[in-house]
Amino acid sequence: MPLHASPFELRALTPRLGASVHGLDLAAPMGDEAFAALYAAFLRHKVLLFPPHDLPPAAQVAFARRFGEVQVHVMSMYHADGHPELYRLSNLDADGRPTGKHPDKGTLAWHTDGSWRRVTGQATIIYGEVVPETGGETHFADMAGAYERLDAAWKARIAGLRAVHNLDFSRTRRHGVDLMTEAQKREAPPVEHPVVRRHPETGRTCLYLGDHAESIVGMPYREGRALIEELNALAIHPDLTYEHHWQPGELILWDNRSVMHKATPYDPAVQRRVVRRCTVLGEEPRGVAAAG
Numbered sequence: 600m601p602l603h604a605s606p607f608e609l610r611a612l613t614p615r616l617g618a619s620v621h622g623l624d625l626a627a628p629m630g631d632e633a634f635a636a637l638y639a640a641f642l643r644h645k646v647l648l649f650p651p652h653d654l655p656p657a658a659q660v661a662f663a664r665r666f667g668e669v670q671v672h673v674m675s676m677y678h679a680d681g682h683p684e685l686y687r688l689s690n691l692d693a694d695g696r697p698t699g700k701h702p703d704k705g706t707l708a709w710h711t712d713g714s715w716r717r718v719t720g721q722a723t724i725i726y727g728e729v730v731p732e733t734g735g736e737t738h739f740a741d742m743a744g745a746y747e748r749l750d751a752a753w754k755a756r757i758a759g760l761r762a763v764h765n766l767d768f769s770r771t772r773r774h775g776v777d778l779m780t781e782a783q784k785r786e787a788p789p790v791e792h793p794v795v796r797r798h799p800e801t802g803r804t805c806l807y808l809g810d811h812a813e814s815i816v817g818m819p820y821r822e823g824r825a826l827i828e829e830l831n832a833l834a835i836h837p838d839l840t841y842e843h844h845w846q847p848g849e850l851i852l853w854d855n856r857s858v859m860h861k862a863t864p865y866d867p868a869v870q871r872r873v874v875r876r877c878t879v880l881g882e883e884p885r886g887v888a889a890a891g
Contacts, residue, residue, distance in 0.1 A: 606633040609640055616741045616858075617646035617841040625649060625850060626658040634665055641722065642801055645858050646739045646841055651848030654726050656875065659850075660684050663877035666722045670713060670878040686876045690867040691729070699868035705770050706862040709740065709831055710809035711855045712878045715766035717790045720855035721881025729873040730845035734865030739841045742805040743857045745834035746795065749806075753833070757794045759886065762812040762827065765789040769811045791816055793886035794830070798856050804887055805857045806834050834859065845874075856881060 607622035618640060623633065641647055654662075660682050663669045669684040688702045701707075713720025725737070746754075767784050794815070796807040808831055815823030843851065853860065855878070865872060 606630075606636050609644070611644075612646065612648060613838075613841050615744065615839055616644070616739060617648065618644040619648040619650070621650060623649065624652065625662050626652065626654050629662075629665070638666075641852060641854060645741060646851065646853040648843065649850040649852070651846050652850075653848065654850060656682055656685055659724065659726055659875065659877060663722070663724050663879055666724075666879040668880045670716075670720065670880050684877055686878070687873065688876070689729075689873040691871055691873060695871075697868055697871055701864075701867045705810065707864060708769075708810035709835065709859045709861045710769070710811055711742075711807070711859050712876075713855060713880070714764045714792060714807070714809055715769070715790065715811045716880075718880050718883055719792070720878045722852060722879040723855055723860075724850065724852050724877045724879070725874050726850045726876075727845045727847055727874050729871045730847055730849075731865045731870030731872045733870060734863050735845065735870065735872045736863040737843045737845070737851065738861050738863065739843070739853060740835050740859045741839040741857065742807065742834060742859055743798065743801075743803040744839040745836065746804050746806045748836060748839075749833065753830075754795075757826075757830070760794040760818075761791045761816040761886075762794050762808060762823075763789050763791055763814045763816060764811040765813040766811060768813040789813070792884045795887055796856070796884040797887050799882055799885070801857070803857065806830065807856075807884055808834070809859050856884075 607620050609618045609620060611618055620637070620640070623629070660669065663684065671683045688706070690698050690700060690702055692698050711720065712723045792807055794806070794808060796805055798805055808827055812827050814820050815826055818826070
């Protein structure tokens with residue numbers, strides 16, 4: 600059943616997270632009223648799914664720009680289609696055959712896009728060009744709900760803590776080799792963010808960690824690593840997740856400020872997977888106390 604009247608129809612994906620959007624053509628110009636309603640749905644449901652449709656790369660970038668400034672990722676080897684704002688993940692060679700190489704193993708761990716920047720990711724918009732029959736799903740987890748599920752002792756323990764987020768750490772850790780050039784490392788140095796942040800628009804309190812978080816400021820490295828790993832595991836609750844199996848031509852939009860996500864494995868020697876992503880820049884995260 601529709602969740603409420605609007606210029607489009609919304610259908611819940613799970614009782615607590617996500618909705619599918621029906622009746623919008625993202626390749627066509629969108630009026631201000633429709634976009635305002637869509638943005639309200641984005642804040643409310645955190646994850647929005649759009650049914651299969653043809654969305655050229657330029658139209659995807661134009662849609663992303665409605666939300667704000669679009670990130671040009673420091674790892675330029677992933678730029679696609681003449682648009683530096685697009686980040687393409689593909690395991691195919693020039694003839695469209697599987698290479699056997701996973702394009703980005705960092706996506707297989709729970710993370711939030713752009714947390715390795717001082718100004719972090721607001722929205723991520725992914726379009727599925729080619730999707731595997733098995734694996735290659737995208738899972739989402741609600742970080743506002745995750746914070747609410749923590750007991751009082753955990754909330755007291757992490758209040759005021761700051762984590763160091765480091766793209767070089769997460770990429771090297773997951774691939775086993777250093778993928779970034781020295782110039783890219785200089786362009787994306789480690790940054791600090793609060794472990795608990797206030798969502799700037801909804802006001803909800805959210806956990807903010809994920810796989811880019813390397814250490815805790817002021818804490819011995821190994822102790823901080825253990826805390827981050829434990830919190831990342833505690834943050835995932837089956838009833839606060841949405842697990843998406845892709846169909847070709849689908850688009851998913853989500854709020855990085857209140858959601859973590861990950862991809863599931865697939866066989867890159869047999870299956871074919873090509874997705875293109877835009878990440879919209881948001882703001883520098885603020886801790887709960889600082890937001891007052």
